[in-house]
Amino acid sequence: MRIDNAYFTRRKFLNSILGGWLGAVAASFISPIVKFVWPPYKEPDEVKLVFADYSAMQPGEVKNFVWGSKPGLIKRAQDGSFIAWVGVCTHLDCNVTWLPAKKQFFCACHDGWYDENGTNVSGPPPKPLRRLEPSVEGEDLFIRKPGVGAKT
Amino acid sequence: MKIDMKKFAAWFDDRLALTPIFKYMTKKEVPQHEHSFWYYTGSSILLFLFIQIVTGIMLALYYKPTLEGATDSIGRIMTELPLGWLVRSVHSWSSTFMIALVMIHLLAIWFTKSYRKPREATWMTGMMLLVVSMVFGFTGYLLPWDDLSLSATKVGTNIPMAIPVVGKWVTQFLRGGDDVTGDTLTRFFLFHVCILPLVIFAILVVHILLVQKEGMSVPLKDEIAKKKVPALPFWPNFILREVVIWLVLLGILLTISLMFAPSLELTADLMAPAPEGVKPEWYFLFLFQTLKIFPANMGPVTGEFVAVVLILIAVVAIFFLPFIDNKPEGKKGKIIAYLGVAGVIYAIVFSIWSLL
Numbered sequence: 001m002r003i004d005n006a007y008f009t010r011r012k013f014l015n016s017i018l019g020g021w022l023g024a025v026a027a028s029f030i031s032p033i034v035k036f037v038w039p040p041y042k043e044p045d046e047v048k049l050v051f052a053d054y055s056a057m058q059p060g061e062v063k064n065f066v067w068g069s070k071p072g073l074i075k076r077a078q079d080g081s082f083i084a085w086v087g088v089c090t091h092l093d094c095n096v097t098w099l100p101a102k103k104q105f106f107c108a109c110h111d112g113w114y115d116e117n118g119t120n121v122s123g124p125p126p127k128p129l130r131r132l133e134p135s136v137e138g139e140d141l142f143i144r145k146p147g148v149g150a151k152t
Numbered sequence: 153m154k155i156d157m158k159k160f161a162a163w164f165d166d167r168l169a170l171t172p173i174f175k176y177m178t179k180k181e182v183p184q185h186e187h188s189f190w191y192y193t194g195s196s197i198l199l200f201l202f203i204q205i206v207t208g209i210m211l212a213l214y215y216k217p218t219l220e221g222a223t224d225s226i227g228r229i230m231t232e233l234p235l236g237w238l239v240r241s242v243h244s245w246s247s248t249f250m251i252a253l254v255m256i257h258l259l260a261i262w263f264t265k266s267y268r269k270p271r272e273a274t275w276m277t278g279m280m281l282l283v284v285s286m287v288f289g290f291t292g293y294l295l296p297w298d299d300l301s302l303s304a305t306k307v308g309t310n311i312p313m314a315i316p317v318v319g320k321w322v323t324q325f326l327r328g329g330d331d332v333t334g335d336t337l338t339r340f341f342l343f344h345v346c347i348l349p350l351v352i353f354a355i356l357v358v359h360i361l362l363v364q365k366e367g368m369s370v371p372l373k374d375e376i377a378k379k380k381v382p383a384l385p386f387w388p389n390f391i392l393r394e395v396v397i398w399l400v401l402l403g404i405l406l407t408i409s410l411m412f413a414p415s416l417e418l419t420a421d422l423m424a425p426a427p428e429g430v431k432p433e434w435y436f437l438f439l440f441q442t443l444k445i446f447p448a449n450m451g452p453v454t455g456e457f458v459a460v461v462l463i464l465i466a467v468v469a470i471f472f473l474p475f476i477d478n479k480p481e482g483k484k485g486k487i488i489a490y491l492g493v494a495g496v497i498y499a500i501v502f503s504i505w506s507l508l
Binding site: 037038039041042043064066068069070071087089091092093094095096097106107108109110111120123124125126 | 306307309310324325328330331333335424425426427429430443444447448449455
């Protein structure tokens with residue numbers, strides 16, 4: 001049945017309403033499932049380390065720490081300050097290692113090299129290692145994501 | 153009480169109506185010609201799939217898909233359970249045989265151009281089965297949870313990240329988070345033993361039904377010449393020949409599994425540097441090497457992105473090959489056959505190169 005001057009029939013109109021309603025019901029069931037499948041895990045904003053474990057580091061020395069579920073790398077610079085990176089290759093996410101003899105970071109997966117400042121120098125890595133911001137606060141050594149200030 | 157088997161069978165047939173299927177199978181014929189040999193690759197894949205199911209269920213009885221328990225549980229299977237090392241070895245080698253045969257099956261159809269009308273859908277479901285088989289291999293590779301499998305999985309699951317917007321979601325879906333963790337292991341186990349088996353069966357049923365519906369293809373030149381190709385009855389002649397091939401393959405599989413059982417390394421450490429010589433399974437080596445040769449940046453995008461897009465284009469093109477190769481007897485058909493040869497040479501050269 002079609003009312004005069006209507007663009008569609010009554011059946012089409014009712015089917016669309018019914019279809020839209022069924023779609024909305026389906027979406028309301030699917031969205032929590034999707035949310036459940038993609039976990040809410042977030043990278044940490046900061047990690048707290050014991051400064052005493054790192055205070056004896058010599059200039060140029062590199063140590064590991066745990067950055068969430070990734071390894072982190074921390075280096076003592078010549079002036080005694082700290083530099084920190086996320087220890088995964090910017091190419092395809094393999095864990096990198098510090099080679100003290102060569103003074104370079106190395107990723108064995110695809111032969112990627114970074115210099116002692118974390119800058120990609122050879123192989124497939126497209127970017128430097130991701131920098132983190134270390135800060136010594138009393139007994140603690142905080143490592144923070146750039147842009148995340150100290151929690152007060 | 154004496155059971156009348158005939159009555160028993162008639163009762164079942166009344167309910168299930170299977171007689172037409174048996175009748176079809178006994179009437180089915182397989183053409184005999186110079187390329188008939190390749191027909192046997194299909195059923196041989198099924199043999200290895202069957203072995204995978206049996207050995208896979210056996211392994212799953214004792215395997216523990218957790219961060220702490222995975223490697224140890226495989227160690228236990230290999231050292232404590234009767235012939236456990238052989239079960240694992242057969243499962244591992246049978247996957248290699250199965251994927252190798254899927255590839256041979258695909259190439260045989262590529263070169264005989266059996267995907268031509270009306271068998272386009274058979275080819276497309278076949279391509280889906282190849283992809284699912286490779287995902288099976290990829291998810292299974294992580295399950296021993298040693299340093300090599302961890303790094304290979306990190307690389308493999310990071311590759312979708314090269315695709316803007318959706319890539320990140322795909323990676324998080326595969327990993328169950330931003331990183332490869334114990335959740336990834338649980339997830340991969342679930343894919344490997346639950347989701348992928350359901351998927352492969354659904355596609356396989358369609359694939360096999362399509363093969364039955366269209367029958368076996370005959371060589372292109374015989375089809376054009378409208379030549380009557382001699383045929384062999386499927387039952388029992390062809391089946392018995394298949395059985396001979398199955399027994400030979402089973403012998404080779406067991407011999408290799410006995411002599412070259414896979415090793416088990418130390419359990420993976422999420423914080424340890426990637427070990428030297430990270431390699432995926434052999435059927436991913438050419439893709440691995442392709443990713444490796446692209447430079448870090450190509451203009452505004454990363455080399456990885458370009459490589460991933462090229463690989464995706466190639467996969468989609470092969471999926472739709474029957475439509476691209478719509479005049480198989482013409483010049484274009486010849487070029488596509490040569491492209492197949494080029495593809496094989498590329499895959500072999502790059503695979504060897506990645507091992508150097």
